[in-house]
Amino acid sequence: MSKPILKDLHELVEATLITEETAQKIRVYYNQKEAQAPNRLVIVFGILGALLVGLGIILIIAHNWDTLGKVPKLAIALLPMLVGQAVCGFVFLKKRDHTAWRESSAAFLFLSIAASISIVSQVYNIEGTLHGFLFLWMLLAFPVIYVMQSSFASLLYILGITWYACELSYFNYPNETAWWYWGLLLLALPHYYLLYTKRSNSNFFAFHSWFIAASVTTVLGMFGNWLEEITVITYINVFCVFILIGQVEKIYQRRLITNGFLIAGSLGLISILLFLSFEEFWVELSEGREYRPELMDAYPYWITFGLAIALLIWSGIKKSFLSLNVKSYGFIIVLLLVFISFQSPQLARILTNIILFAFGIFTIRDGAQQNRLSLLNYGLLILTALIICRFFDVDMSFVVRGLLFVAVGVGFFAANAWMVRKRKTELNSNV
Amino acid sequence: MKKILLLLFALMCLAQWYVPGMMIYDQEQVLNEGKVYKFKTRPIDPSDPFRGKYITLNFEEDHINVTDFKEWENVSDVYVSLRDSAGYARINSVSMYEPEGIDYIKARVQSVDSYDAPYTLWIAYPFERFYLEESKAAEAERVSWQARTDSTQVTYAVVSVRDGKAGLKDVMINDRSIADVVSEINQAQSSD
Numbered sequence: 001m002s003k004p005i006l007k008d009l010h011e012l013v014e015a016t017l018i019t020e021e022t023a024q025k026i027r028v029y030y031n032q033k034e035a036q037a038p039n040r041l042v043i044v045f046g047i048l049g050a051l052l053v054g055l056g057i058i059l060i061i062a063h064n065w066d067t068l069g070k071v072p073k074l075a076i077a078l079l080p081m082l083v084g085q086a087v088c089g090f091v092f093l094k095k096r097d098h099t100a101w102r103e104s105s106a107a108f109l110f111l112s113i114a115a116s117i118s119i120v121s122q123v124y125n126i127e128g129t130l131h132g133f134l135f136l137w138m139l140l141a142f143p144v145i146y147v148m149q150s151s152f153a154s155l156l157y158i159l160g161i162t163w164y165a166c167e168l169s170y171f172n173y174p175n176e177t178a179w180w181y182w183g184l185l186l187l188a189l190p191h192y193y194l195l196y197t198k199r200s201n202s203n204f205f206a207f208h209s210w211f212i213a214a215s216v217t218t219v220l221g222m223f224g225n226w227l228e229e230i231t232v233i234t235y236i237n238v239f240c241v242f243i244l245i246g247q248v249e250k251i252y253q254r255r256l257i258t259n260g261f262l263i264a265g266s267l268g269l270i271s272i273l274l275f276l277s278f279e280e281f282w283v284e285l286s287e288g289r290e291y292r293p294e295l296m297d298a299y300p301y302w303i304t305f306g307l308a309i310a311l312l313i314w315s316g317i318k319k320s321f322l323s324l325n326v327k328s329y330g331f332i333i334v335l336l337l338v339f340i341s342f343q344s345p346q347l348a349r350i351l352t353n354i355i356l357f358a359f360g361i362f363t364i365r366d367g368a369q370q371n372r373l374s375l376l377n378y379g380l381l382i383l384t385a386l387i388i389c390r391f392f393d394v395d396m397s398f399v400v401r402g403l404l405f406v407a408v409g410v411g412f413f414a415a416n417a418w419m420v421r422k423r424k425t426e427l428n429s430n431v
Numbered sequence: 432m433k434k435i436l437l438l439l440f441a442l443m444c445l446a447q448w449y450v451p452g453m454m455i456y457d458q459e460q461v462l463n464e465g466k467v468y469k470f471k472t473r474p475i476d477p478s479d480p481f482r483g484k485y486i487t488l489n490f491e492e493d494h495i496n497v498t499d500f501k502e503w504e505n506v507s508d509v510y511v512s513l514r515d516s517a518g519y520a521r522i523n524s525v526s527m528y529e530p531e532g533i534d535y536i537k538a539r540v541q542s543v544d545s546y547d548a549p550y551t552l553w554i555a556y557p558f559e560r561f562y563l564e565e566s567k568a569a570e571a572e573r574v575s576w577q578a579r580t581d582s583t584q585v586t587y588a589v590v591s592v593r594d595g596k597a598g599l600k601d602v603m604i605n606d607r608s609i610a611d612v613v614s615e616i617n618q619a620q621s622s623d
Contacts, residue, residue, distance in 0.1 A: 063565045064484065078451060085444045092440055113447055120451045122562040124458035125485075125599040140450060143443035147436055 006030060040203075046104035047152050054080070054111025061119050070123055077119030084109030088148055096149075106150030110141050110157075131167035134160055135180065142187050151204035154191045155211055161185060162215040169222035177222050185215070200250040209251065210260030213242055217264060223300045229285050230298045232272060233334055237304035239268040240331040244311040247325060249318075256374065262325075269330050270359065270382055274389055276334070277352045282345035285338065295338070305331060326362045356386050364415065371426075373419055380412050458598050465593030466534050468513055468520035470556075472588050472602070485562045486571050486609075488588055488602065493541075493554050495522050500550035503543045510535045510595065511554060519587065525552060529595065537595040558590055558599035567613040571602075 009023045018026075057080050068076070087105040095101040114137050121128055138160045145154045165178035192212065195205040220238055224231055246252065246262025256263070275281065295301065308331045315324055333355055341348035360382035367376030387404050471491040497503055512523040512535045523533065541553035563571055586609075589600040602609045 062484075064562050074455065078448075081447060081451075085447070089440065089444075092437070116447070116451045117454075120454045122485075124454065124462075125558060125561050126454060126458065127557045127560050136450065140443075140447050143439060143446075147440045147443055 042100045043103055046100040047107050050104035050108040051111070054108050054115070058111065058115050058118065061115055061122075064122055073119060073123050077123070078116050080112035081109070081116040084112040088144070092148065102148050103150050103152045106144050106148035106153040107156065109148075110144055110153050113137055113140050129167075129172070131164050131172060131178075134164035134167060135184075138164060138184055142184070145188065145191050151191070151195065151202075151208070154188055155204075155207060157188055158185075158208075158211045158215050161188075162218055165219040165222060169219065169224075175222075175224075178219065181219055181222070185212075188212075196250060201254070206254070206258035206260065209246075209258070210264075213260045213264040217268060223298075229281065230295060230301055232275070232281070233338060234298070234301045234304055236269060236272055236334045237301065237308045237331045239265040239272070240308045240328055241265070241304065241311055243269065243325055243328050243330075244308065244315050247315060247319070247328070256372075266325075266327055266378075269327055270356070270385070273330070273334075273352060273356050273359070274385055276337075277349065277356055277386065277389055278392075279345070279349055282337075282341045282348045282352075286341050286343075286345040305335070325366070327359055330359075353386065353390070356382065360386065368415075368419065371419070371423065373416065376415055376419055377412070380408065380415060383411070384408050457596065461593045461596045461598035462591045462600060465591035465596075465598065467600070468515065468534070468590050468592055469518060469587040469603075470520045470590055472586055484565050484567075485560045486602070488559050488561060488599075490556060490559075490588070492520055492522050493556070494551050495525050495554070496549040497525075497543070497552045498549070500543045500545040500552075503540060503552050504545075506540050509538055509540055509552075509554065511538050511556075513592065520590070522554075525554070534592050535595055536592055536597045556597065558588065558597050561588070561599060561602045561609075563610060563613075566617065567610060571609050571613045 006027060009018075009026060012018045013020055013023050061077060084105070088109050091098070091101045091105045117133065117137060117140075120126070121133070138157060141153070141160070142157055144150060145157060161181055161184040164184070165181035168176050168178040192205075192208050195202065195208060199205055216238060217235075220235060221231060223234060242261040242265025244265075246259050246265055251259055251261065312324075312328060315328070337348045337351055340351065360379050363379030363382060364376055365379075367373065367379055387401075387408060391401060470488075472488040473491075503509075506527055510526045510529050512526065512530050512533045513520050514523040514533075515521070524530075529535070536556060538557060539555040541555040543553070544551040584605050586602070586604050588602050591598045591600055604612050
């Protein structure tokens with residue numbers, strides 16, 4: 001009975017806005033809804049409990065008890081996995097409809113696999129690298145997602161494969177490209193799709209959007225063995241893919257904060273464009289003649305480009321090309337800029353500034369049209385960031401710079417005031 | 432659908448047992464049936480987030496001179512043939528191909544020095560970690576460093592070798608297990 005509307009029912013009946021009968025119907029509706037929904041608190045604490053116990057076991061095992069012989073040590077190591085499998089088996093057969101049971105038993109089994117491999121390695125002093133260990137763990141753990149239909153296991157899995165890719169591509173020397181990461185990520189996507197089709201309103205679905213976007217953004221730098229500039233524009237492709245995914249109907253309809261793809265894609269794209277609005281990037285790109293053949297060979301770039309094009313066409317046909325967020329076209333614009341920069345880096349730089357300015361204006365327009373203050377202010381922030389960047393490298397007089405800042409500041413006030421007044425007018429006209 | 436999932440569940444459980452099971456089986460084979468070598472070493476003390484405290488072993492016999500460094504530059508795995516010299520393991524030769532009729536270990540190439548001839552090929556063995564109880568690893572490192580400065584003491588790893596695979600049995604200081612040496616020191620310190 002925590003819904004605010006339920007607390008106001010008495011007041012509404014007294015004010016004769018609704019009848020007692022309607023009030024009773026509303027109460028019954030919310031009571032039924034509450035009874036049908038799984039208790040979130042139980043799920044959260046169930047998962048938290050399983051997580052803490054699992055991690056605790058890993059830490060206790062890591063102490064490496066010398067007084068125990070080899071066989072007791074191995075038995076203790078494998079016991080949590082046996083218990084995890086037994087509990088999962090019981091839940092699978094008897095309590096499949098209980099989310100809390102499914103999620104917590106899956107989380108426990110997920111962690112107990114790590115404990116079992118760890119202690120066997122420890123007992124036999126098997127060397128093995130951390131990335132090798134993570135790879136094996138994830139490979140053994142991914143069926144848990146599907147067999148137990150566990151979204152939490154899926155989130156743990158995404159974390160695990162991200163860690164694996166980071167270990168191999170960033171923390172390990174010599175660095176290697178974590179190709180297997182992409183295969184492992186593909187294994188997690190059917191579960192994400194299932195969530196999309198069946199439970200797109202759930203928190204787990206929102207978490208998955210954020211986790212996948214964050215994971216791909218984190219590991220994409222693994223292709224750093226190509227020239228740095230090519231990695232930068234590969235990121236542009238991926239951010240545009242995120243923006244396009246974020247506009248898929250069921251994802252787009254929900255609250256903005258749940259749309260990890262759209263937020264990560266948009267912020268990522270704008271940040272990189274701000275970086276590209278400086279001279280250095282384009283000068284480097286045009287000076288190194290080797291970039292042209294290198295760009296042709298850089299297949300991570302072209303694969304992500306192809307993916308972005310395919311998604312753009314699909315989204316354009318489903319909605320309409322004009323209704324798509326203008327930032328969705330960022331990757332095509334940047335490729336054109338790259339070709340322009342081979343002739344004139346200065347022109348490419350100027351065009352980048354104009355495009356960023358246009359993105360800012362379009363975002364403000366969208367905010368105004370959709371009556372969303374957050375979007376409107378985001379557009380204004382893009383413009384502010386652009387002006388701050390130009391503060392550093394343009395030979396502009398202090399007066400002009402000052403005037404620009406004042407103009408944007410006034411713009412913030414004016415736009416917000418206009419939006420608030422518009423909302424008030426709409427509210428009054430509705431009354 | 433439930434039947435398929437049940438089958439998947441059974442397969443998953445089997446795979447989860449197969450991996451640690453094979454690790455145990457492989458190591459037991461090497462430890463029980465392999466030939467034992469002693470590798471002179473000096474340990475240092477790091478830790479692993481999952482497996483706890485261990486000492487890293489730095490072996491004396493971890494390099495060999497090669498005539499042509501270019502030949503080894505892009506090689507990741509090598510086969511190290513061993514011989515026994517005065518009770519301790521010595522590298523006989525290093526090859527890119529699996530040798531026959533001699534004890535050998537499959538190892539990784541750490542690096543190849545290419546500055547001056549003779550060029551040195553550095554090898555990373557698959558048994559450079561020795562896991563110890565949490566409280567003992569740091570002390571074990573200190574004890575073995577003391578042993579190093581004392582020329583009468585020898586620290587070595589006891590390694591079982593079979594068909595290219597190796598299993599680390601123990602690390603010894605003057606024929607006593609390093610775990611026992613450290614236990615004794617810890618006990619003496621706690622009774623003081």
